[in-house]
Amino acid sequence: MKSAVLVFPGINRERDMARALKLISGQEPAMVWHADTALPAGTDLVVVPGGFSYGDYLRCGAIAGRAPIMDAVRKFAADGGLVLGVCNGFQILCESGLLPGVLVRNAALKFICRDVYLKVEHSNSPFTRGYNAGQIIRVPVAHGEGNYIADEETIRRLEGEGRVLYRYASPEGVVDPKWNFNGATNAICGITNDRGNVFGMMPHPENHVEAIMGRTDGRGLFSGLVEHLKQAA
Amino acid sequence: MKARVTVTLKSGVLDPQGKAIEGALRSLGISGVASVRQGKVFDIEIDGGDAAAAEAALKDAADKLLANTVIENYRVEVLP
Numbered sequence: 001m002k003s004a005v006l007v008f009p010g011i012n013r014e015r016d017m018a019r020a021l022k023l024i025s026g027q028e029p030a031m032v033w034h035a036d037t038a039l040p041a042g043t044d045l046v047v048v049p050g051g052f053s054y055g056d057y058l059r060c061g062a063i064a065g066r067a068p069i070m071d072a073v074r075k076f077a078a079d080g081g082l083v084l085g086v087c088n089g090f091q092i093l094c095e096s097g098l099l100p101g102v103l104v105r106n107a108a109l110k111f112i113c114r115d116v117y118l119k120v121e122h123s124n125s126p127f128t129r130g131y132n133a134g135q136i137i138r139v140p141v142a143h144g145e146g147n148y149i150a151d152e153e154t155i156r157r158l159e160g161e162g163r164v165l166y167r168y169a170s171p172e173g174v175v176d177p178k179w180n181f182n183g184a185t186n187a188i189c190g191i192t193n194d195r196g197n198v199f200g201m202m203p204h205p206e207n208h209v210e211a212i213m214g215r216t217d218g219r220g221l222f223s224g225l226v227e228h229l230k231q232a233a
Numbered sequence: 234m235k236a237r238v239t240v241t242l243k244s245g246v247l248d249p250q251g252k253a254i255e256g257a258l259r260s261l262g263i264s265g266v267a268s269v270r271q272g273k274v275f276d277i278e279i280d281g282g283d284a285a286a287a288e289a290a291l292k293d294a295a296d297k298l299l300a301n302t303v304i305e306n307y308r309v310e311v312l313p
Contacts, residue, residue, distance in 0.1 A: 059301055066298060095301065102303045105249045149246070150303065183247075 001025040001226045003045040006073070006089075008034040008064045011051035013087065013204065020206035021047065024222040034067040039076055044229050046073055050087030050142075050204060060103060060145045061088055065095030074098065082126055082225065083198040087143055090190070090200030098198050099191060100158070101150030103143075107183025111144040115215075116181060116203060118189050119169035121162070125192060127199040128165050130224025136173045137217035139203040141181075146202040148184040148191070158191055166190040166201055234279040235312040236291055240300045241272035275299055284311045 003021050005014050014031065021029045030040045039046065053064035077083050077098055085093040093099045106112060115138050120131040131137065158164050166189040170179045180187040190201030205218030242248050248270050255269040279287040291309045300307040
């Protein structure tokens, strides 16, 4: 799996992401600067990592979403390429128009940095095939603006088309307001575009991939992508 | 030429910052505040004197960057 990790000023999770990608795919990802206008030839997966691109100025992800490299990412996605956005990367994908909706301030107004539980909605996506439907995974979050909202029609489509891949849940997999720590609509944690090749989520699966991190629940997301690309090849 | 773009949240979009400010105003004892919605103001200097062209350019700017029209409305004013 040949991956490209985008680097914007103010991004700070790109090295965690690169380490996880190398660990699981065996291949060192290319680090691609925001002002570049092309992705490396043969890229299989573009990853937009977490952090605080442009200091969250204007709106989270707003300025990065319009960076020169994003035109190349839009073209890559239009050609069916896989795009993964994590945390600020999810916000950037929403702001760039690659994903619908927007991430607004957490309902409780607090920056939340802790482990949360996610329920895998189904495993029929490159971004979930490393897990079983209904599986519960534990991964860290660290964000102040992770409260996903969109207009009613968009939410109806996301739900109806199986584009909500992960939801915030209890350790037993119960989805209720108590475990929806940031107030996201329908406890939505991660969604895909209509073609299913662009995916964004708020938590950091890349931070639970090695025993030394305490958990390895995040590995499935990356190993699923590796598996998907192997079968597609 | 001077211009101003005002960006406000659409009605119905939760505004936790506005709510927090509303609470702070109440705790300051400022009476009569029914509700607060927070927005943004951009004061922009425009080259040239064509007001219609400036307005069109700023609408483009608001659509492309200054506002996220999923959750925000905007208003463009070219000031005399």
